[in-house]
Amino acid sequence: MKIAVVGSGYVGLVAAACFAEIGHEVICVDNDDEKLAALDRGETPIHEQYLPELLARHRGKRLEFSCSLPDAVRASSAVYIAVGTPPLASGDADLSYVETVAREIAHSLNGYKVVVEKSTVPVYTSQWVRRVMQLAGASSSDFDVVSNPEFLREGTAVSDFLFPDRIVIGADSERASEIVQKIYAPLALGTYYRQSASIPQPAKAEVPPRVLVTSAKSAELIKHASNAFLALKISFINAVANICEAVDADIEQVALGMGTDSRIGKRFLRAGIGYGGSCFPKDVAAFRSVARECGYEFPMLDEIVSVNEEQRRRFLKKVRTALWTLRGKRLAVLGLSYKGGTDDVRESPAIEIIRSLLREQCSIVAYDPAAVDRARQELAGDVTYAEDPYQAAVGADALLILTDWEEFGTLDLLRLKSLLRYPIIVDGRNLYSREVMHKHGFLYLSVGRATTELAPGAASALKLNRKSDS
Numbered sequence: 001m002k003i004a005v006v007g008s009g010y011v012g013l014v015a016a017a018c019f020a021e022i023g024h025e026v027i028c029v030d031n032d033d034e035k036l037a038a039l040d041r042g043e044t045p046i047h048e049q050y051l052p053e054l055l056a057r058h059r060g061k062r063l064e065f066s067c068s069l070p071d072a073v074r075a076s077s078a079v080y081i082a083v084g085t086p087p088l089a090s091g092d093a094d095l096s097y098v099e100t101v102a103r104e105i106a107h108s109l110n111g112y113k114v115v116v117e118k119s120t121v122p123v124y125t126s127q128w129v130r131r132v133m134q135l136a137g138a139s140s141s142d143f144d145v146v147s148n149p150e151f152l153r154e155g156t157a158v159s160d161f162l163f164p165d166r167i168v169i170g171a172d173s174e175r176a177s178e179i180v181q182k183i184y185a186p187l188a189l190g191t192y193y194r195q196s197a198s199i200p201q202p203a204k205a206e207v208p209p210r211v212l213v214t215s216a217k218s219a220e221l222i223k224h225a226s227n228a229f230l231a232l233k234i235s236f237i238n239a240v241a242n243i244c245e246a247v248d249a250d251i252e253q254v255a256l257g258m259g260t261d262s263r264i265g266k267r268f269l270r271a272g273i274g275y276g277g278s279c280f281p282k283d284v285a286a287f288r289s290v291a292r293e294c295g296y297e298f299p300m301l302d303e304i305v306s307v308n309e310e311q312r313r314r315f316l317k318k319v320r321t322a323l324w325t326l327r328g329k330r331l332a333v334l335g336l337s338y339k340g341g342t343d344d345v346r347e348s349p350a351i352e353i354i355r356s357l358l359r360e361q362c363s364i365v366a367y368d369p370a371a372v373d374r375a376r377q378e379l380a381g382d383v384t385y386a387e388d389p390y391q392a393a394v395g396a397d398a399l400l401i402l403t404d405w406e407e408f409g410t411l412d413l414l415r416l417k418s419l420l421r422y423p424i425i426v427d428g429r430n431l432y433s434r435e436v437m438h439k440h441g442f443l444y445l446s447v448g449r450a451t452t453e454l455a456p457g458a459a460s461a462l463k464l465n466r467k468s469d470s
């Protein structure tokens with residue numbers, strides 16, 4: 001099938017590449033000429049596993065890039081809207097880009113098209129898109145609007161697209177629903193998975209995925225409610241971690257005990273410094289606004305946000321507990337992106353914590369495998385960037401782990417200890433066991449677990465504030 005994808009951001013570009021991968025002819029449209037030129041040159045603008053391979057495989061064959069929305073619409077049977085919906089100061093999603101694109105699509109129709117919302121949008125957006133298109137002169141028999149939310153995580157977006165838990169198609173017309181089901185048929189029927197060149201199946205993926213056909217409004221709500229629920233799981237486990245700290249229990253044991261109940265599930269129960277990124281913070285706020293507009297206060301959503309914010313303050317308190325005073329301290333920071341596997345620093349807890357430490361006049365030496373260029377644009381002040389974790393550690397008063405990059409969990413601890421000024425690690429992602437840290441002689445503070453103290457004797461070398469430790 002011929003598909004136009006409007007928007008070449010994370011969602012648009014991944015969707016376009018994956019639609020090409022499952023056999024469709026795709027035109028990906030953007031109004032950013034520089035970005036298009038870079039894509040045409042063979043560059044991959046985002047750090048995303050398997051995306052470079054898919055772009056190389058399909059670019060110039062089944063995947064084209066274009067700045068002409070009308071041409072792309074005319075050449076296609078389905079038009080995906082995957083433009084940004086950034087948050088407004090009120091918490092509402094800014095839908096002005098969606099509106100502009102809907103109007104342009106209306107002006108370009110040359111026969112029946114399915115217009116599919118892929119951007120994360122509040123309930124009722126499909127109705128608005130329909131109305132905007134009608135007001136722009138489109139005949140209602142020439143198009144249908146479908147909501148087909150994405151559940152892609154940054155870093156694993158390609159695998160998530162091709163091996164999804166479910167495919168949600170929110171369509172109020174049979175004709176449109178059939179067209180979108182046809183688009184996903186290579187996944188739903190499993191033919192894609194039988195190809196020799198398909199990308200590797202992730203361990204937990206079940207194929208073929210289930211297709212859920214719902215109303216457009218239900219599909220819109222599924223997306224917001226799913227993200228809010230995942231954020232709730234994270235804030236819940238973080239709140240439990242805080243109780244663990246108070247009673248000397250271990251959050252890793254508690255999370256395992258809870259997660260092995262199949263009704264609860266293990267995933268998204270990792271305690272830490274809270275969630276970040278371009279999705280959860282924005283979507284929880286947008287869902288809150290949607291609820292309020294519908295006349296329902298949803299205070300639970302406010303609580304999710306406040307636990308999340310508190311988690312960063314608690315981490316800073318731990319750094320103070322480890323170091324007593326902060327002014328003039330040199331801190332090695334591992335991780336800048338909002339989670340491992342991505343170069344994205346939007347709403348990154350790591351960036352927020354570094355800003356607070358800079359305000360307290362610490363000097364920061366940071367390392368991240370992918371996010372340094374983006375972080376440079378966000379951080380001003382006494383921050384230098386290291387080439388690897390060990391270079392960051394040289395002469396530092398403590399090492400802070402702020403992002404769960406896999407490589408940060410397998411560091412050479414003896415080497416690290418020999419480079420640090422003091423053997424102190426404050427781990428905001430619980431990447432190490434307390435026993436391992438104890439064995440290596442670190443003062444180790446983590447989330448929801450008791451502090452691993454230094455061996456007797458070593459403590460006298462450090463300015464520990466035992467009082468604030470309690």
Ligand code: UGA
Nearest residue numbers: 150151152153154234268269270274275276277279338339
């Ligand atoms: C999230 C959802 O997981 C996707 O399903 C959704 O499609 C996407 O938002 C979106 O709306 O576009 P993403 O933001 O890429 O994906 O990242 P996640 O892997 O969900 O992580 C979000 C944040 O939660 C990160 O800061 C991560 O470190 C944190 N997290 C995650 C925890 O603190 N604990 C956990 O157990 C899991």
